Amino acid sequence: MPESVPACHRGVEDLPRLGLDDDLTFRCGRDLDCFTKCCHDVSIVLTPYDVVRMTRALHLQTDEFLEKYTISPFTREQKIPVVLLKMDPETKHCPFVSGEGCGVYRDRPWACRMYPLGRAEPKHPTPDQQAFHFMVHEPLCHGHGCGTPRTVRAYIEEQGLEEYDMMGRPFAEFMLHDFWSRGETLPPDKVSMYFTACYDLDAFRRFVLETRFLELFEVDEARVEALRTDDQELLEFAMQWLRFALFGERTMRPKDGAIRAQRQREDVQP
Numbered sequence: 366m367p368e369s370v371p372a373c374h375r376g377v378e379d380l381p382r383l384g385l386d387d388d389l390t391f392r393c394g395r396d397l398d399c400f401t402k403c404c405h406d407v408s409i410v411l412t413p414y415d416v417v418r419m420t421r422a423l424h425l426q427t428d429e430f431l432e433k434y435t436i437s438p439f440t441r442e443q444k445i446p447v448v449l450l451k452m453d454p455e456t457k458h459c460p461f462v463s464g465e466g467c468g469v470y471r472d473r474p475w476a477c478r479m480y481p482l483g484r485a486e487p488k489h490p491t492p493d494q495q496a497f498h499f500m501v502h503e504p505l506c507h508g509h510g511c512g513t514p515r516t517v518r519a520y521i522e523e524q525g526l527e528e529y530d531m532m533g534r535p536f537a538e539f540m541l542h543d544f545w546s547r548g549e550t551l552p553p554d555k556v557s558m559y560f561t562a563c564y565d566l567d568a569f570r571r572f573v574l575e576t577r578f579l580e581l582f583e584v585d586e587a588r589v590e591a592l593r594t595d596d597q598e599l600l601e602f603a604m605q606w607l608r609f610a611l612f613g614e615r616t617m618r619p620k621d622g623a624i625r626a627q628r629q630r631e632d633v634q635p
């Protein structure tokens with residue numbers, strides 16, 4: 366259930382570390398007196414994959430989902446937007462919760478799947494510093510100690526987290542780029558590009574397929590076809606584009622004779 370990633374990582378050094386084969390004992394269910402209490406007044410950070418999963422489940426366009434269900438405050442350090450689920454302004458409930466539970470359970474966000482398990486991942490793992498898991502204990506949650514013990518690995522599998530981790534990997538790597546740790550910031554036009562490519566995937570698809578983009582960059586035909594319908598392919602492509610356009614990496618191939626496009630990058634943005 367829900368917990369914001371930043372909150373999970375507060376003071377994690379002090380918490381007992383769990384490996385994948387360690388046991389946890391936790392159960393969530395409607396018979397517990399805390400059922401859905403955790404879906405109230407929480408900061409749930411959405412990843413690009415979370416946004417696209419929920420958007421498609423609700424049969425919306427990404428701009429409609431973003432408008433209706435999210436808020437996008439800016440981070441203090443990098444001044445880039447993060448996307449959070451928008452709680453009801455009056456009740457402070459998640460827009461998807463009801464007495465029956467989570468209305469988007471099959472497509473619920475990564476953070477909701479993880480809770481109350483947390484994960485800390487060093488940027489550059491070393492033999493001494495490896496990723497580890499830990500349990501988040503909050504007084505409102507009465508599921509700790511309930512149910513049958515199972516390994517962290519089994520919990521991850523049960524919550525469908527492997528797919529989310531795999532789909533979220535390109536974005537996670539993008540966010541671990543040194544650009545961010547150097548504390549650099551993007552100019553406003555690049556911030557808009559970042560937001561569109563990461564979160565407003567339908568607008569990014571139109572940018573790739575319905576502008577001069579494909580005249581300027583080499584993208585093989587099979588991939589162009591995949592980009593028309595395959596959201597995951599498009600998300601990966603969006604990360605490649607951002608690495609090129611924001612960090613100057615050679616992740617895109619300007620076409621021969623269109624090298625000037627490199628200089629025109631300021632004009633080529635969603």
Ligand code: SF4
Pocket residue numbers: 366367403404405409459460461462463466467468469470473474477
């Ligand atoms: S998305 Fe579902 S699990 Fe997550 S806070 Fe909302 S109702 Fe709860």
Ligand code: SF4
Pocket residue numbers: 366367392393394397399400401402403404480481505506507508509
């Ligand atoms: S057990 Fe914890 S996660 Fe489950 S409904 Fe209760 S508060 Fe939420």
